[in-house]
Amino acid sequence: MKRIMVVFLSIMMIVSLAAASFADGAALSCSATNDQLNRGDMVTVKVSLSGAPDVKSMQLTFDIPTDVFTVDGGWNISGTIADFNKSKNLAVIAFESPTNINGSIFTLDLTVKDDAAYGDFDAVITPTVKVSSEAGETEVPCAGTSVTLTIIDPSCRHNNKTSVAAKDSTCIAQGWDAYAVCGSCGQLFDADGKEISEIHYRAINPDNHTGNTEIRNQKDATCTENGNSGDTYCKDCGALISAGSKIKALGHDFGAWITTTAPTETTEGEQTRTCSRNWQHVETRTVPKADHVHDLNHIAANKATCDQPGNTEYWVCSTCNRYFSDAHGSNGINANDVIIAPAEHQWGEWVVTKEAKAGEKGEETRTCIYDSNHKETREIPALPETENTDAQTEEPSTETPELPEITVPENEIIENPETANDSETVIWLPIVIVALLGAAAVAFLVIKRKKA
Secondary structure (H helix, E strand, O other): OOOOOOOEOOOOOOOOOOOOOOOOOOEEEEEEOOOEEOOOOEEEEEEEEEOOOOEEEEEEEEEOOOOOEEEEEEEOOOOOEEEEEOOOOEEEEEEEEEEOOOEEEEEEEEEEOOOOOOEEEEEEEEEEEEEEEOOEEEEEOOEOEEEEEEEOOOOOOOOOEEEEOOEOOOOOOOOEOOEEEEOOOOOEEEOOOOEEOOOOEOOOOOOOOOOOEEEEOOEOOOOOOOEEOOEEEEOOOOOEEEOOOEEOOOOOOEOOOEEEEOOOOOOOEEEEEEEOOOOOOEEEEEEOOOOOOOOEEEEOOEOOOOOOOEEOOEEEEOOOOOEEOOOOOOOEEOHHHHEEOOOOOOEOOOEEEEOOEEOEOEEEEEEEOOOOOOEEEEEEOOEOOOOOOOOOOOOOOOOOOOOOOOOOOOOOOOOOOOOOOOOOOOOOHHHHHHHHHHHHHHHHHHHHHHHO
């Protein structure tokens, strides 16, 4: 029974050249339709190119054991030249201008000879790639490839078995049941040792992710908005493995208040503070007006005068004009509290400053006892003039002169024509005479005293 298994070998080392247009990693790869062969079987080896720049020409060299296989094949692409020399195991293709030929480029058909030996045989393919540049045609490196083909011995006793453990399917790759394979003939066996024609592959398991994951929709929490730890997705199949969790908003972390506008006695100030997590988050508050600081001027006490008020000792603020009874401005008072009303004049006795004379007025003055500059003056009537002012006069008598007795007849009644209504009588003549005599006596005494 024919068995098919594809085994890829490691890529040959890339030889470095100084071609600026060369794309790193250009290489061949190949796959066989069946790598477990019997005598007379045919196998197709497909050759592909990847990562190469636009090429001007390409050459493939095949190292194939001709005592085991007969060789045939051809290019899968067209060029100005497209040739395969089976005798030399050499294939060449060329283009009029640089051409991108990445992809499937060559198909090699191998047939196992009837007398081929049993065992493993390698088919090695080596490329030579040339590109065009301003400097001309340049060869660039490209890794080769190979495939191992096994010619099965039908008389194998399967003494060279290799066990392969079971593998679970993942979200993108099939697993398999446990099996064994004969290293000599390639025969497959199940876990119980029974021959099987093929490996039993398991169905894809969409819930089995291999750990090739990534975090999406992750969001850091801010001062005001919630964040998210992020959803876990499988990078292989794109499935959501687990949803992220909410991260609570951090809240503001404000620093100290900074005064941006200082308050005065008449205007309010302003302070701000900034969040350490986001400088755009700023809080502002108003600072009350500054307390008034009194600029006190001392006013000494002054006594009141007769015509000017005085004041007690006090202090007054030059900016707010408030009055205080102390130098610290703690005891406020009214402006009227410091005023001492003017004192009234207290006059002394009248003093004659100019004697009155006959026919000439005199003058007398009195002075305020509080201020000698405050005086009052008044006239003294002039004395009556006499004929002999130089003659000596007798001392005035202290005796009251006898006045003549005036008798009014009883039958002589003087009526007041304005008031005599009911025969009422008014005796007025004696009274007038007495008054005139008294006045004359007093005047005489005064004049006599003045002359003395």
